[in-house]
Amino acid sequence: MTNATAMLTALGDPTRQAIFERLTDGPLAVGQLADVLPISRPAVSQHLKVLKEVGLVTDRQEGTRRLYSVDPDGLAELRAHLDGFWARSLAAFQQHASRESQNDQNN
């Protein structure tokens, strides 16, 4: 399992999607996320741990609070992986289309 696939698995949970999407608007503390989301603060911590392990977010201490931000490098890696999907599927589609036109010529 590559890192990008691990990122996709991490973002598979809707709650983690919501957390990550909030963080794209700027850094947030754990409590701030818990105030907005319909889950408890420990639950938010657990989700943030998963997102951090796959490299999608970063955390830094800010006094007594802990601010989480999206990791641009991680997000870039995920986008690159999706771009790979895109390139290959496009190539496969064009190959299929060319085979189709080949068949049309034969008919």
Added chain:
Amino acid sequence: MTNATAMLTALGDPTRQAIFERLTDGPLAVGQLADVLPISRPAVSQHLKVLKEVGLVTDRQEGTRRLYSVDPDGLAELRAHLDGFWARSLAAFQQHASRESQNDQNN
């Protein structure tokens, strides 16, 4: 839940990731996927159903077999959503950086 987030949730399962990745190399029948993957054929069918519901794959009848392909439009939609994440996180990062330099001037 937007369609793009539903796609992310669908791709959250590693088996579905494997299925989708295989399909990026070209259309495949259900049995062909089941031969390669370490799960039974009905399990593959169930995964394909999920991927189809969110618009990530398409199916067409080919005689007695059923060929599944990646849906370029669906993949494009997912990429666009990721690009939104990227744009917003970049803007937030730059805003944070500008605030930092502001603070540096004040110190």
Added chain:
DNA sequence: GCTTACCGTAAGCTACGACTTACCGAAGGG
């Protein structure tokens, strides 16, 4: 028309993942 290949769906089981509450540690403020 019978058989074979191929596939979707139903029913049921099991494991895991997403919560909760409870507890503890670290950092600041009075």
Added chain:
DNA sequence: CCCTTCGGTAAGTCGTAGCTTACGGTAAGC
């Protein structure tokens, strides 16, 4: 120094997602 705020971790519960086997249904081949 307390005390309060803030957050990570442990333990335990519960729902559900993913898998299997079993069955039925359609298209092609002889």
